[in-house]
Amino acid sequence: MKYPILALHIGGQWLTQTSGGERPVLNPADESTLGMLPLAGEPELRAAAESARRGFAQWRKLSALERFTVLRRATDLMRERAADIAHVLTLEQGKPLAEALREVTLSADIIEFQAEEAKRLYGRTVPPRVAGILSQTVMRQPVGPVAAFTAWNFPVNLPARKIGSALAAGCSVVVKPAEETPGSCMALVRCFLDAGVPPDALNMVCGEPAQVSSLLIAHPAIAKVSFTGSVAVGKLLGEMCARGVKRYTPELGGHAPVIVCEDADFDFSLKTSVVAKYRNAGQVCASPIRFYVHRKHYEAWSAGFAKAAGALRLGPGLDAQTQMGPLAHARRIDDMETLVGEAIDQGARLLCGGKRAARPGYFFEATVLTDVPPACRLANTEPFGPIATIEPFDELVNAIAKANDSPYGLGAYAFTRDLVTAHRLAEEIEAGMVGINHFGVSQPEMPFGGWKESGHGHEMGAEGLLGYTELKTVIVGVPR
Numbered sequence: 001m002k003y004p005i006l007a008l009h010i011g012g013q014w015l016t017q018t019s020g021g022e023r024p025v026l027n028p029a030d031e032s033t034l035g036m037l038p039l040a041g042e043p044e045l046r047a048a049a050e051s052a053r054r055g056f057a058q059w060r061k062l063s064a065l066e067r068f069t070v071l072r073r074a075t076d077l078m079r080e081r082a083a084d085i086a087h088v089l090t091l092e093q094g095k096p097l098a099e100a101l102r103e104v105t106l107s108a109d110i111i112e113f114q115a116e117e118a119k120r121l122y123g124r125t126v127p128p129r130v131a132g133i134l135s136q137t138v139m140r141q142p143v144g145p146v147a148a149f150t151a152w153n154f155p156v157n158l159p160a161r162k163i164g165s166a167l168a169a170g171c172s173v174v175v176k177p178a179e180e181t182p183g184s185c186m187a188l189v190r191c192f193l194d195a196g197v198p199p200d201a202l203n204m205v206c207g208e209p210a211q212v213s214s215l216l217i218a219h220p221a222i223a224k225v226s227f228t229g230s231v232a233v234g235k236l237l238g239e240m241c242a243r244g245v246k247r248y249t250p251e252l253g254g255h256a257p258v259i260v261c262e263d264a265d266f267d268f269s270l271k272t273s274v275v276a277k278y279r280n281a282g283q284v285c286a287s288p289i290r291f292y293v294h295r296k297h298y299e300a301w302s303a304g305f306a307k308a309a310g311a312l313r314l315g316p317g318l319d320a321q322t323q324m325g326p327l328a329h330a331r332r333i334d335d336m337e338t339l340v341g342e343a344i345d346q347g348a349r350l351l352c353g354g355k356r357a358a359r360p361g362y363f364f365e366a367t368v369l370t371d372v373p374p375a376c377r378l379a380n381t382e383p384f385g386p387i388a389t390i391e392p393f394d395e396l397v398n399a400i401a402k403a404n405d406s407p408y409g410l411g412a413y414a415f416t417r418d419l420v421t422a423h424r425l426a427e428e429i430e431a432g433m434v435g436i437n438h439f440g441v442s443q444p445e446m447p448f449g450g451w452k453e454s455g456h457g458h459e460m461g462a463e464g465l466l467g468y469t470e471l472k473t474v475i476v477g478v479p480r
């Protein structure tokens, strides 16, 4: 199966020639060039924003039921085309094909849930307090054209969350996927357009990220910005949004703790932790990173974890035997090497992995470290790769304090068989999502979002729509 010819969707046209030049898209499994990506320059970016303005005027006129019908058709197309889309995803991003396929079908489920939920964007009728008022209503309306920026780690899921909710709420979109993984988003955009979304209501651009964001965020047509990516870039975009008082939803990084309690199921916690840690080679915002294991289990648990991690089969995502694919690009390898090197220099102990795999492609070994000093960068910075740290604890109160001692607050996990401990952990852990005996905190019907520097606002669940709406108070009086 071939990688598609790359194009941008602007003003209802697929453009292969643009004013911003082009850049190669690489296969991270072998570093070969898959295709050339046209980059939007200023004229195309302005055209995309203007197109979204026109698209909003058209799309918002449809009823929620009509929008649902179109979006439902788009999800049917995604499921029909899932194998092809997953193939493109794996080629450009690297994850094993089975993971890519699950990403595509789950993304369809997310869009469908949002489109369903938009039929229930209820308002409120409030009894008036003074005479002369016939009705007081609180209603929700679409916020307007949305600029959506997404990372490369889930090249279908992240754009799907934003486009699905925005369109369901009645907004139009200019989406900028990561330049490393544009083919997956192109395939997704095609599903929406083929299903009947007006061409102006959905634009896709790629370019020089800083130029794209500064131009789109400042453009008067853009009413709302949604961003998934690092904390550093999230803060930058937040400052730009503040200048124009633009609505902003940042979905940023995490540094998820995992507490393995004294009464945890040893085998279950170990097996599921290894799978969750190395899924997508650890390039998951809610990926488990810091494992705090009760001292009773610590030696055997960390040895078992390192053994299972060291046994994972690395390889290209298209190979059915592969359990962990490459990192998405060369910069990630440099980051992993630096974080591991610094930790070891400061006294950490390597239990397995720790270096680039000796083969072509951006492969980094599944890595486990212990005795990582608290001041070390790895202990406080999201590695966004296949690195786990493990340390023992004696008292649960100390494990919870360590789990919370972080500027991030996205995912957090714990293993216990005690109901009271489970409730205590759910109550006391500072994170937007807590999984007890389960790593699956990202579910279409549940709100997904972070606390602290991991962001604010939500995607998915009924709450995922709210950020794409504005409230309006309407008072209707009686002429007297």
Ligand code: NAD
Pocket (backbone or CB within 6 Å): 149, 150, 151, 152, 153, 154, 158, 176, 177, 178, 179, 209, 210, 211, 212, 213, 214, 228, 229, 230, 231, 233, 234, 236, 237, 251, 252, 253, 254, 284, 285, 286, 382, 384, 410, 450, 454, 455
């Ligand atoms: P990044 O912030 O560098 O890039 C993310 C996206 O923003 C990319 O499309 C990139 O091209 C773009 N970008 C970069 N600089 C920009 C700028 N100045 N203006 C506008 N756009 C810009 O992050 P990354 O390293 O590519 O992605 C990984 C990060 O994303 C991790 O921190 C991860 O935790 C986070 N993430 C968060 C979630 C979530 O839902 N909370 C989900 C997935 C990934």
